[in-house]
Amino acid sequence: MSVLVDEDTRVVVQGITGGEGKFHTEQMLEYGTNVVAGAVPGKGGQAVAGVPVYDTVQGAVREEDADASVVFVPPAFAADAIFEALDADGLDLVVAITEGIPTQDMSTVNRKLAETDTHLVGPNCPGVITPGEAKLGILPGNIFSEGNVGLVSRSGTLTYQVVDNLSQRGIGQTTAIGIGGDPIIGTDFVDALELFEADPETEAVVMCGEIGGEDEEEAARYIGEQMDTPVVGFIAGRTAPPGKRMGHAGAIVSGSGAGTAESKISALEDNGVPVGDTPDEIADHVAELL
Amino acid sequence: MRLHEYQAKEVFADAGIPTPDAQLAETVEAAIGAAESIGYPVAIKAQVHVGGRGKAGGIKLVEPESAARAAAESILGMDLKGYRVSRVLVEEAVDFVDELYVGVTMDRGEGRPVAMVSTRGGVNIEEVAHEDPDAIVREHVDPAFGMFPFQARKAVYEAGVDRDIAGDVASILQTLYQLWEEKDGSDIEINPLMVTSADSGSADESQAERGVIAADAVMNVDDDALFRQPELAEMEAAAGEGDTLEVKADEYGFDYVRLDGNVGIIGNGAGLVMTTLDLVDYYGGSPANFLDVGGGAKAQRIANALDMVFSDENVDSVVFNIFGGITRGDEVANGINQALSEFDEIPKEVVVRLAGTNAEEGMEILNEDLVTVEDTLEDAVKRAVEYAQEVNA
Numbered sequence: 001m002s003v004l005v006d007e008d009t010r011v012v013v014q015g016i017t018g019g020e021g022k023f024h025t026e027q028m029l030e031y032g033t034n035v036v037a038g039a040v041p042g043k044g045g046q047a048v049a050g051v052p053v054y055d056t057v058q059g060a061v062r063e064e065d066a067d068a069s070v071v072f073v074p075p076a077f078a079a080d081a082i083f084e085a086l087d088a089d090g091l092d093l094v095v096a097i098t099e100g101i102p103t104q105d106m107s108t109v110n111r112k113l114a115e116t117d118t119h120l121v122g123p124n125c126p127g128v129i130t131p132g133e134a135k136l137g138i139l140p141g142n143i144f145s146e147g148n149v150g151l152v153s154r155s156g157t158l159t160y161q162v163v164d165n166l167s168q169r170g171i172g173q174t175t176a177i178g179i180g181g182d183p184i185i186g187t188d189f190v191d192a193l194e195l196f197e198a199d200p201e202t203e204a205v206v207m208c209g210e211i212g213g214e215d216e217e218e219a220a221r222y223i224g225e226q227m228d229t230p231v232v233g234f235i236a237g238r239t240a241p242p243g244k245r246m247g248h249a250g251a252i253v254s255g256s257g258a259g260t261a262e263s264k265i266s267a268l269e270d271n272g273v274p275v276g277d278t279p280d281e282i283a284d285h286v287a288e289l290l
Numbered sequence: 291m292r293l294h295e296y297q298a299k300e301v302f303a304d305a306g307i308p309t310p311d312a313q314l315a316e317t318v319e320a321a322i323g324a325a326e327s328i329g330y331p332v333a334i335k336a337q338v339h340v341g342g343r344g345k346a347g348g349i350k351l352v353e354p355e356s357a358a359r360a361a362a363e364s365i366l367g368m369d370l371k372g373y374r375v376s377r378v379l380v381e382e383a384v385d386f387v388d389e390l391y392v393g394v395t396m397d398r399g400e401g402r403p404v405a406m407v408s409t410r411g412g413v414n415i416e417e418v419a420h421e422d423p424d425a426i427v428r429e430h431v432d433p434a435f436g437m438f439p440f441q442a443r444k445a446v447y448e449a450g451v452d453r454d455i456a457g458d459v460a461s462i463l464q465t466l467y468q469l470w471e472e473k474d475g476s477d478i479e480i481n482p483l484m485v486t487s488a489d490s491g492s493a494d495e496s497q498a499e500r501g502v503i504a505a506d507a508v509m510n511v512d513d514d515a516l517f518r519q520p521e522l523a524e525m526e527a528a529a530g531e532g533d534t535l536e537v538k539a540d541e542y543g544f545d546y547v548r549l550d551g552n553v554g555i556i557g558n559g560a561g562l563v564m565t566t567l568d569l570v571d572y573y574g575g576s577p578a579n580f581l582d583v584g585g586g587a588k589a590q591r592i593a594n595a596l597d598m599v600f601s602d603e604n605v606d607s608v609v610f611n612i613f614g615g616i617t618r619g620d621e622v623a624n625g626i627n628q629a630l631s632e633f634d635e636i637p638k639e640v641v642v643r644l645a646g647t648n649a650e651e652g653m654e655i656l657n658e659d660l661v662t663v664e665d666t667l668e669d670a671v672k673r674a675v676e677y678a679q680e681v682n683a
Contacts, residue, residue, distance in 0.1 A: 075514065103514065161565070208561065254416070
């Protein structure tokens with residue numbers, strides 16, 4: 001079992017003819033992902049890595065039965081691409097990799113999202129992987145292994161670090177979800193935790209948060225009130241100064257001191273979630289739970 | 291990006307929001323000239339991006355000329371919390387009876403914009419929000435429709451703004467929202483929005499009415515939207531200020547934040563770099579910076595990153611932590627060797643840790659005469675902290 005993606009997921013890649021889109025389509029295919037189509041306006045009829053390209057997402061859905069999309073479209077056009085995916089009749093999942101989408105564009109996307117049943121993961125994220133089955137995005141497939149731990153994180157390379165620490169103890173993953181480092185994202189921590197809670201194979205969840213916003217605090221309340229599956233937490237940015245954006249657009253402690261690591265760590269601990277001081281300690285906590 | 295007060299006021303004034311008569315000056319003589327054309331008393335205000343300018347001595351209300359000269363001399367060239375003041379705004383002193391707050395920002399939790407009004411202007415609004423949240427009225431806006439006029443009126447009346455000026459304030463709030471939307475604002479606010487006194491002795495009927503005027507102006511713009519806001523991007527270039535290392539990082543295209551510690555940090559990916567900073571602190575050291583080289587870092591980028599941390603005089607040692615996904619460990623290792631071999635003497639101890647794609651090959655490639663190699667993130671950070679402590683022993 002897994003969440004969001006598996007070997008049957010039929011993927012359309014938006015922006016497949018661009019450098020990033022092409023490279024990662026090849027990587028996804030190599031991993032065994034069922035990439036069935038590309039969608040690029042004006043490029044219909046071409047093929048990339050043997051994958052047929054359509055002018056519209058709707059065309060890819062109609063002709064190839066695509067049910068998930070991965071977006072590699074540049075930031076200025078990415079919101080429109082996400083709208084197109086949300087509008088297409090038949091996609092269950094949209095994974096937006098693009099970094100640097102204007103926040104107001106995402107605010108409008110967010111409103112559209114409330115009207116659909118489609119999951120949006122990202123933007124500014126590494127994607128979703130179910131080890132041994134499929135990956136949608138840019139995650140390096142070789143570091144993941146099949147297992148019983150769900151992983152949800154705002155950061156890509158931090159996810160890889162934690163997976164590495166888990167692997168050293170022989171612990172694999174059901175699914176890993178990179179939800180992205182932007183201030184406005186689709187799937188948030190609570191949404192991801194709900195998916196893992198409903199998955200019988202997921203025996204524990206690792207949640208890697210970071211400074212900025214209040215998603216981690218909301219997730220802590222959800223875990224305390226509604227979740228049976230145990231969760232281990234980690235929060236990056238304990239040493240971040242207020243008012244400075246730490247790489248991710250969403251990773252910022254406000255001038256008044258909202259969104260600090262301290263607030264998130266105490267919210268998690270108050271709800272019974274052990275929080276690692278180091279990535280290695282996360283793996284220790286998970287090993288104890290399994 | 292954040293506009294300077296004078297820039298934000300230009301944008302507001304162009305949109306029809308009343309602002310005090312003002313002129314920008316870069317010299318004492320220009321400041322005096324401005325003050326004379328505006329008429330005393332005037333406010334002389336340092337144009338730098340620091341909070342609490344008034345308390346720090348960066349704003350002075352003065353008359354007559356001798357006081358203005360003394361104020362301009364003391365403010366121009368002063369060091370205000372690490373920023374040198376090169377421009378002052380000389381502004382008409384507003385005779386006010388009350389101070390309001392109006393602003394528009396993105397409520398990231400809701401994923402929607404929110405307009406705010408408070409009758410408690412003139413003080414730090416975040417403190418008001420903390421002490422007395424009900425003193426600020428919030429009106430969320432549906433981004434698909436924009437702000438309806440009734441929403442601006444509702445916020446203003448609910449906040450308890452006096453009825454004689456409510457229409458003016460609502461109209462300003464509506465304009466602020468339009469600016470926020472058109473200019474890709476992240477935060478945009480007027481604090482204080484001053485309420486001017488009615489001149490009851492005046493024969494002119496219009497002078498007998500109270501009015502409102504934007505005494506300060508804050509406008510922060512989404513960096514990710516600057517590609518479609520060319521005139522704002524130009525303003526940022528014109529403002530040209532900031533820590534010199536941060537300016538250099540912009541040129542190199544790095545996400546960089548300078549801190550006040552002595553362990554330099556280079557890594558890939560925001561979350562992992564933040565974690566490396568946290569570990570430096572956890573193991574008893576003090577991080578000097580956040581530097582994310584991004585994905586697929588090539589030799590030149592690595593050389594640039596090392597140049598950044600080496601040119602920070604506070605840095606005593608460096609930890610270089612790469613977890614390769616798409617980035618390949620062997621390429622990074624070659625880049626590090628190449629960059630460091632350019633030096634006759636490597637200025638600071640460098641500890642490297644590589645993991646992920648081709649990490650083992652990379653570790654073998656690294657020249658251990660030039661760097662210290664560690665296998666784990668924790669060990670690499672501990673070693674860099676030790677080196678920094680040795681320098682200061």
